[in-house]
Amino acid sequence: MAEKKRVLLIGSGGIGTITALNLELSGECAVTAVLRSNYNAVKENGFQIDAADYGKFKSWRPSQVLNRDGEKKEKEEYDYVICTTKNTPDVPPPTLPLVDLIRPAVTPGHSVIVLIQNGINIEKPVVAAFPRNVVLSGISCMGANELRPGVILQNEPDLLGIAPEFVRLYNAAGKAKCSYDPDLQHERWRKLLYNCVWNPIAALTNCDTGRLRLVGLSEGYADVDPVVSLVRPAMKEVIAVAASVGVTLDPGLIEGVVEADELEVFCVPSMLQDARKGRPMEVETILGEVTRTADRNGVPVPVIKVLYVLLKAKQWWNFEANGLIDLQASVEKRKRKLEEGK
Amino acid sequence: MAEKKRVLLIGSGGIGTITALNLELSGECAVTAVLRSNYNAVKENGFQIDAADYGKFKSWRPSQVLNRDGEKKEKEEYDYVICTTKNTPDVPPPTLPLVDLIRPAVTPGHSVIVLIQNGINIEKPVVAAFPRNVVLSGISCMGANELRPGVILQNEPDLLGIAPEFVRLYNAAGKAKCSYDPDLQHERWRKLLYNCVWNPIAALTNCDTGRLRLVGLSEGYADVDPVVSLVRPAMKEVIAVAASVGVTLDPGLIEGVVEADELEVFCVPSMLQDARKGRPMEVETILGEVTRTADRNGVPVPVIKVLYVLLKAKQWWNFEANGLIDLQASVEKRKRKLEEGK
Numbered sequence: 001m002a003e004k005k006r007v008l009l010i011g012s013g014g015i016g017t018i019t020a021l022n023l024e025l026s027g028e029c030a031v032t033a034v035l036r037s038n039y040n041a042v043k044e045n046g047f048q049i050d051a052a053d054y055g056k057f058k059s060w061r062p063s064q065v066l067n068r069d070g071e072k073k074e075k076e077e078y079d080y081v082i083c084t085t086k087n088t089p090d091v092p093p094p095t096l097p098l099v100d101l102i103r104p105a106v107t108p109g110h111s112v113i114v115l116i117q118n119g120i121n122i123e124k125p126v127v128a129a130f131p132r133n134v135v136l137s138g139i140s141c142m143g144a145n146e147l148r149p150g151v152i153l154q155n156e157p158d159l160l161g162i163a164p165e166f167v168r169l170y171n172a173a174g175k176a177k178c179s180y181d182p183d184l185q186h187e188r189w190r191k192l193l194y195n196c197v198w199n200p201i202a203a204l205t206n207c208d209t210g211r212l213r214l215v216g217l218s219e220g221y222a223d224v225d226p227v228v229s230l231v232r233p234a235m236k237e238v239i240a241v242a243a244s245v246g247v248t249l250d251p252g253l254i255e256g257v258v259e260a261d262e263l264e265v266f267c268v269p270s271m272l273q274d275a276r277k278g279r280p281m282e283v284e285t286i287l288g289e290v291t292r293t294a295d296r297n298g299v300p301v302p303v304i305k306v307l308y309v310l311l312k313a314k315q316w317w318n319f320e321a322n323g324l325i326d327l328q329a330s331v332e333k334r335k336r337k338l339e340e341g342k
Numbered sequence: 343m344a345e346k347k348r349v350l351l352i353g354s355g356g357i358g359t360i361t362a363l364n365l366e367l368s369g370e371c372a373v374t375a376v377l378r379s380n381y382n383a384v385k386e387n388g389f390q391i392d393a394a395d396y397g398k399f400k401s402w403r404p405s406q407v408l409n410r411d412g413e414k415k416e417k418e419e420y421d422y423v424i425c426t427t428k429n430t431p432d433v434p435p436p437t438l439p440l441v442d443l444i445r446p447a448v449t450p451g452h453s454v455i456v457l458i459q460n461g462i463n464i465e466k467p468v469v470a471a472f473p474r475n476v477v478l479s480g481i482s483c484m485g486a487n488e489l490r491p492g493v494i495l496q497n498e499p500d501l502l503g504i505a506p507e508f509v510r511l512y513n514a515a516g517k518a519k520c521s522y523d524p525d526l527q528h529e530r531w532r533k534l535l536y537n538c539v540w541n542p543i544a545a546l547t548n549c550d551t552g553r554l555r556l557v558g559l560s561e562g563y564a565d566v567d568p569v570v571s572l573v574r575p576a577m578k579e580v581i582a583v584a585a586s587v588g589v590t591l592d593p594g595l596i597e598g599v600v601e602a603d604e605l606e607v608f609c610v611p612s613m614l615q616d617a618r619k620g621r622p623m624e625v626e627t628i629l630g631e632v633t634r635t636a637d638r639n640g641v642p643v644p645v646i647k648v649l650y651v652l653l654k655a656k657q658w659w660n661f662e663a664n665g666l667i668d669l670q671a672s673v674e675k676r677k678r679k680l681e682e683g684k
Contacts, residue, residue, distance in 0.1 A: 090562055092561075201655070205652055205655035205656040206656060206659045206660075207655050207656070207659045210673075211659065212655060213676065214669070215654070215655050215658045217672050217676055217679070218667055219434075220432055221654065221658065223634075224630075224650065224651045224654040225651075226651055226652075226654075230648065230652070263673060263676065264673060292565075302645075306571075306572065306645055306649070307648070308566065309567075309571040309572050310546050310547055310568075310572070310652070312563065312566040313549050313553075313554060313566075314546070314547040314548060316547075316549065316557045316560060316563065317547060317549045317553065320553065327553075327556070330556040330559050330560065331552075331556065333559050334559055335605075337559070
């Protein structure tokens with residue numbers, strides 16, 4: 001029997017853990033999962049998993065778990081390095097940019113780097129940092145959440161679109177649907193219709209996607225229905241930006257994305273989940289890249305731009321509250337600037 | 343000696359209590375203050391006041407205090423009914439609209455109604471409800487806060503602009519500066535430059551006005567400086583809307599309003615104070631009226647409109663969280679609408 005593929009998984013939350021489970025079940029992969037907030041819980045009890053595609057597990061463990069905080073250096077040679085972390089390049093140190101996070105684990109010229117993350121242009125810094133490695137860009141439509149440390153619920157099918165080499169491995173366990181998606185950029189942009197619109201509006205208003213669709217029905221709210229005034233206009237902006245980079249999204253998609261989540265699920269998009277927990281939100285790979293692409297190509301994105309700047313300020317507040325920004329230094333800097341301006 | 347003027351004060355927070363103090367000190371007014379959240383504290387210990395213009399008081403009391411929750415009906419005939427409450431017409435019952443709140447206290451054809459509140463068009467419903475009464479519209483530039491129930495700090499001078507009849511009374515104590523402002527609408531709009539811009543941006547981002555001016559100085563934030571992308575553009579929109587109703591605001595005012603609060607005071611605008619406390623924000627008299635006026639007069643207000651709808655959704659969330667909106671009824675309503683639409 002051939003040696004198992006050595007897989008390093010960085011980011012073992014909802015999506016990551018189901019990915020690890022799937023690859024281990026194939027019998028062809030030995031997954032090393034890098035944990036952080038859930039390390040102690042998993043080390044002690046394993047993962048408790050309730051997965052629509054894979055079944056229930058009381059105490060499941062990948063081949064190996066590492067503690068990111070305790071064991072900084074991976075010495076093994078990995079065939080695959082899979083990133084399922086959030087992608088927040090704007091978060092200041094000590095949070096590492098993605099390329100620095102994976103660097104110790106990447107064997108130049110050997111490891112295949114697989115990014116299963118939201119956003120656009122996320123491959124660019126990785127390709128630049130590891131020019132001799134294959135970088136695969138994947139986009140997951142799976143619904144999976146870590147309810148509390150080590151407790152994973154997968155409630156939407158494991159559908160993964162990805163570039164070729166990885167496809168066979170991901171399908172080997174026979175449960176997931178991993179397809180070679182020759183048009184991954186189209187998929188990325190289609191997913192942005194949701195992430196670039198529902199996510200920030202939810203994070204700024206504290207309303208989930210169910211409630212945001214109900215607001216306009218309350219007395220006195222007809223003129224300020226967020227779906228009419230913000231959601232649809234912002235989705236139209238995303239479609240226009242996509243068109244400017246040669247990706248054609250059918251405007252008919254909009255209503256499907258407006259109603260993507262069942263009303264009564266009161267789905268809490270990831271940015272609102274993060275906002276409520278006081279964690280960094282994925283602002284840059286989603287709204288930042290869309291806004292910059294729009295500016296470069298002369299596409300007006302008035303709604304998205306306002307959402308972007310508001311979110312950045314909200315993110316900044318969170319950074320400062322967590323001691324990641326030196327307030328006094330900023331005050332001094334501004335005073336100097338005002339002085340110079342005089 | 344002439345009988346004292348009987349004054350009913352509704353809303354004895356920061357601004358209201360200093361107003362009452364000033365009128366009592368004149369020796370010409372007997373003020374009845376209607377209290378709510380601070381009734382017990384004041385009934386027991388009086389107000390503790392530290393006022394820049396009036397001095398310090400350990401246990402000050404107006405002529406009379408009433409408990410809004412306990413004593414619904416005022417039977418006295420009041421010469422003046424002064425409203426210094428927040429003005430939130432969109433808050434659902436049991437909160438009463440302003441006109442219903444003051445109705446028991448207004449003697450038709452006699453009581454002079456004085457509104458010392460933010461926003462525009464706030465007089466209209468009051469004039470409509472009390473056609474036989476004089477309605478005065480005042481705008482205060484005083485800085486005063488209720489730090490905790492019954493404890494009042496006045497830290498900015500008591501400057502009040504108002505229409506004629508009330509001016510002499512307000513100045514009688516010799517401490518405040520109340521002037522007859524023949525151009526009150528201009529003042530209202532000038533104040534809106536601040537309230538319609540700093541307030542919502544702060545409430546949505548959780549950043550005070552000091553921090554909002556620092557965000558753009560942090561590394562990676564140059565392109566998303568809220569002052570450049572939101573504050574100045576929104577203030578220009580306010581100026582354009584003002585122009586459409588014949589009020590000319592000098593664009594040169596903008597920088598003054600941008601820097602209105604000292605950076606290091608980290609001033610928390612009232613909407614952010616309310617948002618942090620989970621209280622209703624003054625959305626309608628400020629952003630709602632400006633947006634509607636803009637729509638009526640064909641003035642584009644893209645930034646303010648996005649801020650307005652986001653704030654309304656945030657306000658809705660707060661209402662629902664406080665049991666003021668029936669979620670299940672909304673869900674049913676939406677389902678019926680979708681069915682009908684098919």
